[in-house]
Structure formats: structure tokens, C-alpha cells
Amino acid sequence: AQSVTQLGSHVSVSEGALVLLRCNYSSSVPPYLFWYVQYPNQGLQLLLKYTSAATLVKGINGFEAEFKKSETSFHLTKPSAHMSDAAEYFCAVVSGGYNKLIFGAGTRLAVHP
Amino acid sequence: SAVISQKPSRDICQRGTSLTIQCQVDSQVTMMFWYRQQPGQSLTLIATANQGSEATYESGFVIDKFPISRPNLTFSTLTVSNMSPEDSSIYLCSVRRGSEEQYFGPGTRLTVT
Numbered sequence: 345a346q347s348v349t350q351l352g353s354h355v356s357v358s359e360g361a362l363v364l365l366r367c368n369y370s371s372s373v374p375p376y377l378f379w380y381v382q383y384p385n386q387g388l389q390l391l392l393k394y395t396s397a398a399t400l401v402k403g404i405n406g407f408e409a410e411f412k413k414s415e416t417s418f419h420l421t422k423p424s425a426h427m428s429d430a431a432e433y434f435c436a437v438v439s440g441g442y443n444k445l446i447f448g449a450g451t452r453l454a455v456h457p
Numbered sequence: 458s459a460v461i462s463q464k465p466s467r468d469i470c471q472r473g474t475s476l477t478i479q480c481q482v483d484s485q486v487t488m489m490f491w492y493r494q495q496p497g498q499s500l501t502l503i504a505t506a507n508q509g510s511e512a513t514y515e516s517g518f519v520i521d522k523f524p525i526s527r528p529n530l531t532f533s534t535l536t537v538s539n540m541s542p543e544d545s546s547i548y549l550c551s552v553r554r555g556s557e558e559q560y561f562g563p564g565t566r567l568t569v570t
Contacts, residue, residue, distance in 0.1 A: 378558075386564075387549060387564050393558060395557050443488065444502055445551075445559050446502070447501075448499060449499045
């Protein structure tokens, strides 16, 4: 069965520091992987996606993620955190032929001055 | 992308009553989904609603409790029946374009007293 595991329910960084949010997937077939962001009291916004093309994926707001099959990982990074990045981030997976988007538990990112 | 609206945006309901949540999409989509996000939790898929067929429910969710309608390719409703405080959650409508990207509505924040 497909699943994703997000390591760290809370991550805190200083403004301007590197952001690294971890996601590992479990899938028996090549997956589609996604990162979503949820700002307080809002719905989910798609940050970026991996769909078996380039392994380094660039998304909105300066975020990017790298698909590493050998490590079954799809970690989200941003070189320099901004206060406006404070939100909940969800990693999600859809396996080929399996139409359900399954979410990880989420990581709450706090950015402090 | 897709523009998705939900009504109501929030509601406070008494236990034992029912609430119907509407989801409207700006263009036709084949696959629509309903998710629940309990306080401080990740998203859990309730059911998949495809036009012209019965909704497919995930384990732990039943039609009598969460009846769904999908009368056309731009609209769906989810009813939360015989509500209890445990049903207090955010309910999100979601649509998929093609085989990849999935978009979410702003959610309906339900509080049951």
C-alpha cells in the first residue's frame, strides 16, 4: 500500500535560514508525489509535484524538492526562509493506477525573526 | 488549475442535525473527492465522487453517515448526517485534472455542539 511519512511534526527556523522538510514514501510502483501548503484558516495550495520527469522539481514561492528513488525520499527545501512561509506543509502520494491522493501527517513550519 | 468554491464556509450545528456542504468547480472535472481534516490532523479521504456512478467510500466512512451527490461535472454535495461533536472538522472538496494535479476548495469548518 502507498503511504508517506513526514519526519518532524514541527520545524522551527530563523528567517533567512534553510528550510528542510522531510518526506519518505512507500510505494510498490513509481509514484506521483506532491507537496501542499496550508496557511492558517485556508485550504490547500499545490506547491510542486513530481511525475516521473525531472528529479529536481521547482515549485512556487522558491520551494523545490528532489526525488531520490534510492532513498525513497522527496524532501522539500527552500534556501532562505521568509516569515510568510509559516504554515502547515503536507507531502502526498498517488501511485500509478491507484487514484487516491494519500497525505502525510503534516509538518508545521514556524519562522522566527 | 481549478477554482473551487464551497458553501457554507463555516457552520455551528447542534448534535443530531444534518448539514449539506456544496462544492462548485469553475469547469468540468471527472473526479471529485471529499476529505475530512480533524482539528490538528492531516487530511483523510472520505469518498470519491464520479459523475454518473455511486460514490466510493473509504474504510471507516459509510453512505448513511456521509451521503454524497454528484449531479453533474461541476457540482457535488456532501451531507454530514446525525452529527455528533466528533464530526467537528474541516471538510474539503477536491478535484483532479487529468491524472496528476489535484486541487482543493477552501474548506467548510464545521463545529458540532
